[in-house]
Amino acid sequence: MKKFLAAVITAAMVTVPFQAGASNGAGDDLQEYLVQFNGAPANGLLQAFGVSEDRVLTEFNHLDVVNVELSEAQARGLSNNPHVEAVEENAEVHALGQTVPWGIPHVQGTDAQDAGYTGAGLKVAILDTGIEATHEDLADNVKGGYSVFTDADNSDPYYDPNGHGTHVAGTVAAVDNDLGVIGVAPEADLYAVKVLSNAGSGSIAGIAEGIEWSIDNDMDIINMSLGASQGSSILEQFSNLAYDEGLLVVAAAGNSGNRGGNNNTVGYPAAYDSVIAVAAVDQNNNRATFSSTGPAVEISAPGVNVLSTTPGDNYASYNGTSMASPHVAGVAAQVWQAKPGLSNTELRQLLNDTAVNLGPAHQYGHGLVQSLDAINQ
Ligand SMILES: [Ca+2]
Ligand SMILES: [Ca+2]
The missing domain is CATH 3.40.50.200 (Peptidase S8/S53 domain)
Structure with missing residues (x-):
């Protein structure tokens, strides 16, 4: 448990200079991402990256995954974090569409x-x-x-x-x-x-x-x-x-x-x-x-x-x-x-x-x- 906490703190500390560089303000383009965590409490980690709760659009129950609006820099930062398993763009999915017969x-x-x-x-x-x-x-x-x-x-x-x-x-x-x-x-x-x-x-x-x-x-x-x-x-x-x-x-x-x-x-x-x-x-x-x-x-x-x-x-x-x-x-x-x-x-x-x-x-x-x-x- 102790080790776990320490790790989270480290992550938070790493973020600080990063945050300073990337403005979180209105000028930043936000995009939807699916972020998967590997055990760390999602909210704490997201907060550490300057992502407020209202940017979390969906929290999934069966997997430790959230759909969240992030700047590109935040997404990059999260993807480099050891407590983050995956960061993927929430890509658009279309109906299977038309098949061209050979x-x-x-x-x-x-x-x-x-x-x-x-x-x-x-x-x-x-x-x-x-x-x-x-x-x-x-x-x-x-x-x-x-x-x-x-x-x-x-x-x-x-x-x-x-x-x-x-x-x-x-x-x-x-x-x-x-x-x-x-x-x-x-x-x-x-x-x-x-x-x-x-x-x-x-x-x-x-x-x-x-x-x-x-x-x-x-x-x-x-x-x-x-x-x-x-x-x-x-x-x-x-x-x-x-x-x-x-x-x-x-x-x-x-x-x-x-x-x-x-x-x-x-x-x-x-x-x-x-x-x-x-x-x-x-x-x-x-x-x-x-x-x-x-x-x-x-x-x-x-x-x-x-x-x-x-x-x-x-x-x-x-x-x-x-x-x-x-x-x-x-x-x-x-x-x-x-x-x-x-x-x-x-x-x-x-x-x-x-x-x-x-x-x-x-x-x-x-x-x-x-x-x-x-x-x-
Ligand atoms: Ca057709
Ligand atoms: Ca003929």
Whole structure:
């Protein structure tokens, strides 16, 4: 006990000259610090440093810690005192904030955003299971929608219990805010065109109807993260029609690839000439083993561990060429915003020309889509 007292007195004595130098008056900038003591009575020690009681904002019970306003000199002095365990600035803590999914910078989406290209003014139709339009990270960008279904469970394009369409939409245009994720083109307009039921299935007629709606409602880009292994001449004609009308039509290549990457499995509508078939790569630019291959593969984008929006204000990572296709749709929105004079065929050519070659064309097409390189070309 005696030793303890002596120590405190020493501390107090050390402080005196220090106090003289550092004015405690109004001119001193005070800042909040968390100070942890190692057994010495906090009040006595603080007083010794010229810190009055009213500057103690919080005294904690479970740890010997106070939150206190100090000048920088006082903080320094306390931190050198043997009875003080720690002196830390009471730093501001923010909500965890927005996560940038790896695929967004991977396609230079972030670089293009930094250059001012956010997809603003571009209309992207998401032909899918719908979009949860109330989602906290999508609501600002969902501008319209349509369902090809008439039954009660599926007639609302903004109801997406399946989650597939909501996930795809987030990769295109999740909002740039302080929560959730961010899309490639965070200011593009999203349209929920529900052509797949809550169970995730649809028909040629439904997709055709969704394409027709997209043409009639002046969409710029159609994303179809869907496909069938069998073609349909009617579906091809509708795809061609959209392309002839000036829309850019992007679709998932399919998830029927094999380990060797040597089969011919690109699905429809992706395989049609009028539609861009998008293959999936991982973070190391390796083809996802599920990614369909064949001469129809046109371009590649991230499709493994893709974090995006899911119903219920949630977020999850999915795999699939379904996740790759919206990266290309988002890049297309950015590039088209930068170069509004391009036709859809010119835009498509530019995306292919500026993609980074990744390997065999039947696996990667022209390679990894790159937004800023296309913009700067
Ligand atoms: Ca966000
Ligand atoms: Ca094609």
